[in-house]
Amino acid sequence: MNEFHLRFEQARDKNFWQRLNPDLHITDEAKPFTITPLEIDPAKLEEAKASLKAEGYFQVHKLLDPKLTTKLARGVENLHKAGWPTPFAIIYDEYWELFFSLQQLFEAILDKGYKQVPNFWCWYIPTDKNSKGWGHHRDRPSVNTVLETGLPATLTTWIPLTEATPANGCIYIVPSPLDPNYPPGDLDRRDLHELQNVRALPASEGDVLGWTEALLHWGSRSSPKAENPRISISFTFQRADQNPFEVPLFEPDRYQTFNERLGLIAQNVCNYDAQGKTSPEILFACRRLGGLIPTISVQDGVPRQILESDKRLSESMLWSLQEEYFEKQRQNLWTGDQFYSTNRMPFVEAYVELVTSALTDCSSLIDPEQPLYILEIGGGSGCFAYRFLNDFVENLEDFDNLKKVKLKYILTDFSEAIVKKWAENKNLNALYEQGILDFAVFKAQKDRKLELRRSGQTLTPKDIKNPLIVIANHVFDSIEQDAFRITNGILQESKVTVFREDPDGSFGAQPSLDDLHIVERFLDVEGPYYENAAFDNIMAAFRDEIKEATFTMPIGALNCIDNLAAFCDEKLILISADQGYVRFDTERTTGLKKLDFDRHGYCTFDVNFMAISRLFKENGGTSLVENLDYSGLRVAFNSMISNRFQNTAHYFKHYLQRKNFLDSQLQIADLIKNGLRAGDYESSRVALFLSIVKAFNYDPQMFAIAHKDLLDERFKDLEEMNVQVRSELQETLHRTIRNIYIIDDNHKIFDSILRLYIQIDWFEECLKFSEEIIETYGDVSTAIDHAALSCEALKKYREAYEYFQRATRLPTSDRDWAAAGMKRMGKVLLQKGDSIVKFTIARAN
Numbered sequence: 001m002n003e004f005h006l007r008f009e010q011a012r013d014k015n016f017w018q019r020l021n022p023d024l025h026i027t028d029e030a031k032p033f034t035i036t037p038l039e040i041d042p043a044k045l046e047e048a049k050a051s052l053k054a055e056g057y058f059q060v061h062k063l064l065d066p067k068l069t070t071k072l073a074r075g076v077e078n079l080h081k082a083g084w085p086t087p088f089a090i091i092y093d094e095y096w097e098l099f100f101s102l103q104q105l106f107e108a109i110l111d112k113g114y115k116q117v118p119n120f121w122c123w124y125i126p127t128d129k130n131s132k133g134w135g136h137h138r139d140r141p142s143v144n145t146v147l148e149t150g151l152p153a154t155l156t157t158w159i160p161l162t163e164a165t166p167a168n169g170c171i172y173i174v175p176s177p178l179d180p181n182y183p184p185g186d187l188d189r190r191d192l193h194e195l196q197n198v199r200a201l202p203a204s205e206g207d208v209l210g211w212t213e214a215l216l217h218w219g220s221r222s223s224p225k226a227e228n229p230r231i232s233i234s235f236t237f238q239r240a241d242q243n244p245f246e247v248p249l250f251e252p253d254r255y256q257t258f259n260e261r262l263g264l265i266a267q268n269v270c271n272y273d274a275q276g277k278t279s280p281e282i283l284f285a286c287r288r289l290g291g292l293i294p295t296i297s298v299q300d301g302v303p304r305q306i307l308e309s310d311k312r313l314s315e316s317m318l319w320s321l322q323e324e325y326f327e328k329q330r331q332n333l334w335t336g337d338q339f340y341s342t343n344r345m346p347f348v349e350a351y352v353e354l355v356t357s358a359l360t361d362c363s364s365l366i367d368p369e370q371p372l373y374i375l376e377i378g379g380g381s382g383c384f385a386y387r388f389l390n391d392f393v394e395n396l397e398d399f400d401n402l403k404k405v406k407l408k409y410i411l412t413d414f415s416e417a418i419v420k421k422w423a424e425n426k427n428l429n430a431l432y433e434q435g436i437l438d439f440a441v442f443k444a445q446k447d448r449k450l451e452l453r454r455s456g457q458t459l460t461p462k463d464i465k466n467p468l469i470v471i472a473n474h475v476f477d478s479i480e481q482d483a484f485r486i487t488n489g490i491l492q493e494s495k496v497t498v499f500r501e502d503p504d505g506s507f508g509a510q511p512s513l514d515d516l517h518i519v520e521r522f523l524d525v526e527g528p529y530y531e532n533a534a535f536d537n538i539m540a541a542f543r544d545e546i547k548e549a550t551f552t553m554p555i556g557a558l559n560c561i562d563n564l565a566a567f568c569d570e571k572l573i574l575i576s577a578d579q580g581y582v583r584f585d586t587e588r589t590t591g592l593k594k595l596d597f598d599r600h601g602y603c604t605f606d607v608n609f610m611a612i613s614r615l616f617k618e619n620g621g622t623s624l625v626e627n628l629d630y631s632g633l634r635v636a637f638n639s640m641i642s643n644r645f646q647n648t649a650h651y652f653k654h655y656l657q658r659k660n661f662l663d664s665q666l667q668i669a670d671l672i673k674n675g676l677r678a679g680d681y682e683s684s685r686v687a688l689f690l691s692i693v694k695a696f697n698y699d700p701q702m703f704a705i706a707h708k709d710l711l712d713e714r715f716k717d718l719e720e721m722n723v724q725v726r727s728e729l730q731e732t733l734h735r736t737i738r739n740i741y742i743i744d745d746n747h748k749i750f751d752s753i754l755r756l757y758i759q760i761d762w763f764e765e766c767l768k769f770s771e772e773i774i775e776t777y778g779d780v781s782t783a784i785d786h787a788a789l790s791c792e793a794l795k796k797y798r799e800a801y802e803y804f805q806r807a808t809r810l811p812t813s814d815r816d817w818a819a820a821g822m823k824r825m826g827k828v829l830l831q832k833g834d835s836i837v838k839f840t841i842a843r844a845n
């Protein structure tokens, strides 16, 4: 057995501890203490309270029997000699009994029912010049624990087991009246204003010291002049009528079991290893033993509601809340400008190229007589599907062996509400009419059939003859994950406790994901973890390869892949994009890190792309993952088809990855957005405008941005366009219009296009486009306004009059502007003797 495992085995062996300190005891039973607490002179108690109020600390002299403290000091010394961190002292009953014996003191200060906070330490400071106590600090700088009475809600108790002197590192304090930052001051500050304010607290064995958690204090440096090592022990207590300051709280009047003591010691040793003195072997043992009690968590007196405890992450309530959230949101998440980058045109372009390459790579497997299905899971707004299909259909035309495929795009989401919304969407309907799109509700982890909403057809695995292309964007980072860590070859699972905190204590009825927090408890994984050998193999490989790391298993994604592979008889091509990581040696994963998630109303966890890659590779497939460290959104191409995917790999490596295409597009967009304002360009504004819009694959948002800064106020360049530029502009307008995807009632995106038409005097086109918008979406104010303007320019005064009139009735139009237009048109029409206008005006008068 190596030293790592030896320390672990020793630590959990009660007999080992018993042999180490035969004079001390270990009661492994959660029963009340049988000893009687000390009778303390009431005058001493009053004195301690008065001192706490006056100076933030107390020292009661000669309270404990020196014979006892000598015995306890010896116990600590034995631990020290055997190479164990001295906090292991509380494995023995006697150190718990020591604190229990002070019950009268604690009751005097904290009242009856006081609790033991899971925060303690035991020091052995040798007599040399390199040893010292803890540096100057307050025990709880995060929150004020001093009550208005001057007494504390929490109390640190510090008991010297040997004599503590200035020569061996005794405690120093700044009495509260001499510390301007003592409550109600700023507890984050620790400045020592005048060194003369510092007070040394030499103490004899048998004394008991205590202070509020706001008191500034430290342990000084030892020296060879010291006669004995400084041995001391400290524990924190709190009032019962306050919310916990740290959990789990202990009842101070009973024994804790052996395992509870071990768990408490182990966690404290890990938490305070910031001191850096613990050996790796012992730290390793403590990491494994910490899970014996719930994880210590700082609560600082804030009301907390525990919603669930010790769940596997994938079985946590987070996921059911997540499903409810998506179901409730419908498409509100994606309205307006809030499309994710996965719906923007450069991203669409990359996917169109990837799918096209993959199909050319395995064209020999495609039967043109059979439908070629593209299945999007977690389709969300539907915008990606709409934009992808338009471009993709065009792309197929370039390839003789692909142009005849019977393409069918199945847009799915697990949320019924979202799928219903698609059926009403005008953009998607147009594609449905072309026979290339259908919708279905589909839970990708488990469903084995697709009931198509529009055609009524049901697709089952036997209908999938061609390779199945699956698209999943920001789905795997929003579905179930499990969390683990590996420490020195031992795999530990993370069990999560989910809670929320509310300073008012008025928790709303329905928890919202944005308000939830988690604490993890780590337990060794023994034996297979999943019922799926492939998944367990992935974990086993990680365990063998990594020394120390924190990672997640995207179990939701793995289940989706398993299910989808079965759905298409392993002819699976999966293209996905998520936030996530591709290495174990980065800041994100190296060492032992706390798990957390991003909150956006729903939650997302980083995806471990290595797990997904392995699943495909172990099935003889291909896996390409963007591996740049700073990539925020990673695209992965994975397939189970045994094919070299040469075109795809080429495109992936040379285009997507080397250029960091997706991230750089977003960054360039940012640069353009802000850089355009500088205004000092060498090229013509129209040329710049066209280049930007084209570079972004005719992205409507980019069109609006470039239009605003380049063309909105400048007409000269536009007036001077030659025929070729005009035709390029026409093509650009046409393509950008095709990419507009409307959700709900947000039609702002039409503005810049309509405006540009007017600026370049393309009134016919402007009128036509406005009328199309009005026909499809009803009285969209920008379309009515522009229809009025184009009619006026085209001298269609009667229509112009009517559009202006319609505009005056729309709350979103500029009514004064519309009324002025109406008046202007009225005048012209009157001059022309238009009878209806005459009549309307007469009636208005």
Ligand SMILES: C[S@@+](CC[C@H](N)C(=O)[O-])C[C@H]1O[C@@H](n2cnc3c(N)ncnc32)[C@H](O)[C@@H]1O
Residues within 6 Å of the ligand: 326, 327, 340, 342, 343, 377, 378, 379, 380, 381, 384, 412, 413, 414, 415, 418, 442, 443, 444, 445, 472, 473, 474, 475, 478, 479
């Ligand atoms: C973060 S959104 C991404 C939407 C879209 N793919 C995009 O990139 O804009 C996640 C989507 O996945 C859907 N979803 C969540 N869990 C799912 C599951 N188990 N199966 C299928 N869809 C799921 C949600 O309803 C939501 O539409």
